[in-house]
Amino acid sequence: MPVRQQRESTPRIRGVADIVICLDCTGSMGPCINGVKNNLKAFVDNLLTENTNNPLEWKAMAVGYRDIDDKKAPAFEGFQNTFTDNQGILKDQIDAFDAIGGGDEPESLLDALYRIAHELCWPHEIGKAHRIVVVFTDATCKEEMNQSTVSGDRSYNKIIDVYSSGHFKLFLYAINFHIYKTICEKIPKSVFFPQGETYKEVIANLTKTGFEKVMAQLGKSVSGASDILTEEVLDAGTGGVPADDLS
8 A cells, every 4th residue: 555644734835846757777677667758648648737726837857866886877867857848858858768787776766866855956946836756666775875975864864854844745656665665654745655575566566557547647646736635635545546556
């Protein structure tokens, strides 16, 4: 079942969303990257659907990550990209990612999340738009960030602090892993969608579900309400993606 944290009072922002699609680009993720890329239209179509009360203003971009300790391929890609509301440009950003490298688990998702918060040129200031980060990964993450990313506290608690104070919302489609569960429980209005216990289960579940359905439902979650995640969605604990569709 999807996991999300308890309600917490956050500013109500109507109709504005800045979205980052963050993809694990290691070698095993080819089916996932292709699935997201091929069904991006379903996601964008739902972003473009006008809510009767409040049309959504949105911009999105894509970034990729691997293993910062593996020198066979860049650890981070796409961080030079810019936010766009053009579907073609967004697809081109994802097209540029190759599923290569990474070595053995774990990967450097915590570093990627920190860099997303601190290195990207977000279109809106904190509190002026919903900041949504969507992650797809089949792997666990390193329990500490690299020293080249941040000094001091390098644990996942740093991510929780940064994302909570920055009013980020994290949608995490991933292997079942305790750090992912904890992060999404503690970052307000974030949702963890565990996809299985192994790589094969994760890819099989996402493929079986169909990326068109996943991306369409995700788009509905973002565009379907003035406060992005409605109380009804939070009460259901699904973040807009029916639990039955993810099993």
